[in-house]
């Protein structure tokens with residue numbers, strides 16, 4: 001299997017391994033799923049990243065979707081610099097928090113109140129606590145392949161790095177902690193209906209990614225989300241729409257209403273922090289009023305609502321205009337079309353490219369997955385070969401076949417051409433039947 005990073009990256013990785021667990025701070029950054037050693041990056045600008053060996057890549061990871069404007073967008077960098085110069089953290093209120101909250105609320109009318117935290121994990125973990133506190137019930141329904149951060153109770157049949165590492169449940173999570181987590185198959189309304197008939201009145205919340213983007217890319221089947229929303233409402237359970245990836249990426253605001261899903265709570269992260277650590281959860285007033293200091297559900301954070309994160313988020317949301325979303329959609333559509341065309345031209349069998357807006361699902365296998373079982377059955381070896389072929393051509397894909405590929409708004413015609421040329425060469429190199 002090819003090396004991955006160049007000589008400086010390899011040296012950096014050997015040093016990192018002496019100090020950091022596995023040389024990385026998040027497992028999916030390691031190249032375990034594709035082989036070789038990770039690329040170490042020195043800087044980014046627009047659609048490009050440069051590694052420590054001076055090689056340039058078109059970045060199709062974009063910090064797992066956070067970098068929707070590309071790298072180091074000038075307006076965001078300016079806001080971060082100005083804010084940092086006035087103090088990095090107060091541990092007390094600043095106007096930047098409600099200024100970002102106003103932007104989010106004006107785009108998501110169903111959110112009456114919200115709370116900022118420092119990561120998507122915290123956002124979903126807190127939303128689950130609120131749902132349990134509000135309903136007085138314990139059980140939480142999630143879907144196989146849905147990733148909702150690494151809080152204990154949600155690490156059952158989770159996608160993303162958990163799936164890549166092939167651990168269905170993490171060690172260190174006692175059975176008692178996941179005893180109240182009910183895992184159902186995604187896109188299977190009949191299975192959900194049966195389970196709700198059995199245990200409906202004990203369910204506090206259903207947590208769902210409106211578009212599953214942590215088991216490669218799995219769009220919701222027609223009617224699935226609407227049906228889930230109905231089941232939850234009939235059972236008196238809350239719906240938590242986990243929009244940490246989809247929020248402000250597929251449109252300005254939340255995407256779940258477009259699929260007919262009514263959510264009581266919504267979680268955000270990634271894009272709303274513009275590359276700085278951030279998460280947020282919010283929802284109906286009567287539900288959010290159970291959170292301290294107004295109510296009995298405790299949730300706090302030393303760095304929550306951090307001024308630099310808030311400023312980066314506000315500057316990012318200000319750049320997300322209707323014309324930017326239109327451009328991002330066009331770029332993503334054109335890239336996906338050209339990519340598919342090159343696969344057909346090269347006679348590559350069993351290649352599929354799914355797309356929802358600027359989210360792409362790159363799959364070698366019998367078809368684009370509809371469930372977690374489909375997603376884990378993809379041809380991982382062929383993905384790894386394709387990943388390394390593209391890496392050599394200067395395109396950085398997610399280093400795992402179970403992740404989504406992200407297009408940024410900074411991806412202009414030159415970057416699109418570079419990707420399409422790289423894809424064509426990679427497919428030719430893989431040959432017929434590859």
Ligand SMILES: *Cc1c(COP(=O)(O)O)cnc(C)c1O
Pocket residue numbers: 118119120121122124147148149150209214242243244245269270278279
């Ligand atoms: C990334 C992600 C999370 C976790 O966010 P972190 O900031 O990594 O803690 C939660 N839910 C979804 C859908 C995500 O994609």
